Amino acid sequence: MPEPAFLQTAIDIVTRAGEIQLARQESGFRVSKKGTTDLVTEVDLECERMCRDILAERFPDHEVLAEEGGASEKRGSRWRWVFDPLDGTTNYAHGLPIFSASLGLEIDGRTEVGAVYDPSRRELFTAERGKGARLNGVPLKTTDTSVLIDGLLVTGFPYGALRASGDLLEIFGAFILQSRAVRRLGSAALDLCYVAAGRFDAFWEQHLKHWDVCAGILIVEEASGRVTGTDGAPFTPAAGHLIASNGPLHEEMLRVIRECRAGGTRPRTGAT
Ligand code: IPD
Ligand code: CA
Ligand code: CA
Numbered sequence: 001m002p003e004p005a006f007l008q009t010a011i012d013i014v015t016r017a018g019e020i021q022l023a024r025q026e027s028g029f030r031v032s033k034k035g036t037t038d039l040v041t042e043v044d045l046e047c048e049r050m051c052r053d054i055l056a057e058r059f060p061d062h063e064v065l066a067e068e069g070g071a072s073e074k075r076g077s078r079w080r081w082v083f084d085p086l087d088g089t090t091n092y093a094h095g096l097p098i099f100s101a102s103l104g105l106e107i108d109g110r111t112e113v114g115a116v117y118d119p120s121r122r123e124l125f126t127a128e129r130g131k132g133a134r135l136n137g138v139p140l141k142t143t144d145t146s147v148l149i150d151g152l153l154v155t156g157f158p159y160g161a162l163r164a165s166g167d168l169l170e171i172f173g174a175f176i177l178q179s180r181a182v183r184r185l186g187s188a189a190l191d192l193c194y195v196a197a198g199r200f201d202a203f204w205e206q207h208l209k210h211w212d213v214c215a216g217i218l219i220v221e222e223a224s225g226r227v228t229g230t231d232g233a234p235f236t237p238a239a240g241h242l243i244a245s246n247g248p249l250h251e252e253m254l255r256v257i258r259e260c261r262a263g264g265t266r267p268r269t270g271a272t
Helices: 004-027 042-058 089-093 168-178 188-196 210-222 250-262
Strands: 031-033 039-041 063-066 079-087 100-107 110-118 123-128 133-135 152-155 181-183 202-205 226-228 242-245
Touching: 004 042, 004 079, 004 100, 004 110, 004 123, 039 042, 039 089, 042 063, 042 079, 063 210, 079 089, 079 188, 079 210, 100 188, 100 210, 110 188, 110 210, 123 188, 123 210, 133 188, 133 210, 152 168, 152 188, 168 181, 168 250, 188 202, 188 210, 188 242, 202 250, 210 226, 210 242, 226 250, 242 250
Parallel strands: 063 079, 152 181, 152 202
Antiparallel strands: 031 039, 079 100, 100 110, 110 123, 123 133, 202 242, 226 242
16 A cells, blocks of 8 residues: 555655746756657756655655656665656647656556646646546546547657557547547647546557656546557556557447558548
């Protein structure tokens, strides 16, 4: 059972990251490239430093896995914090206010606590395993939408992998044809939280990293949603592909992806 101090620590860190993100938007920041289209800003690094400092002070025997610095030294610890200091870096660098900080805590390999903070809207999404998910303290529940054509979906694309992976655009096209609409926000952590909050009916993406989704998956599951890999198997960070749905739409989401991979898509049902 996680201690109450764990959730409070997750909240302290993601909200502090949000304060840094908003303050640095005003004061300015340097941007550099990690790859052709993959950016990193001074703010990513500053938020990650803050997180590592707080965790080292409060829980010196816990491991940390964070995007910019990778894994900390304390291998073999029962506790591991998984942090994305700025999810939505491209949006942030362009002044688009859709970004977040995301922190999950794994105990013995299972995520027990998650917090995602969107400072632009002052929205704090939290979950503890077995205790439900919340937005600013209010319990969350996924939608009841049961037909894909009535569903509002969201997805994302990895940096540079459009070239590397054959079926990304085909699956995207199939969901556009078979759902009400598909959005692309640019923060996987928020995509997951929005499924939990009932703003989207489902999210899918491939080539995700553990820090993108560690907290958000728990938040979806604790809001009565369902998460699997795009093949229907349990999600694993190593595979990095997922469908996160309200539950009722999950089998249809899997069916669309299965059909794309088998080489055929269905026309949009009932389209006018
Ligand atoms: C990215 C965002 C984006 C997703 C990419 C991620 P970053 O994270 O979550 O929505 O489509 O796959 O890499 O780089 O902004 O932390
Ligand atoms: Ca990310
Ligand atoms: Ca990031």
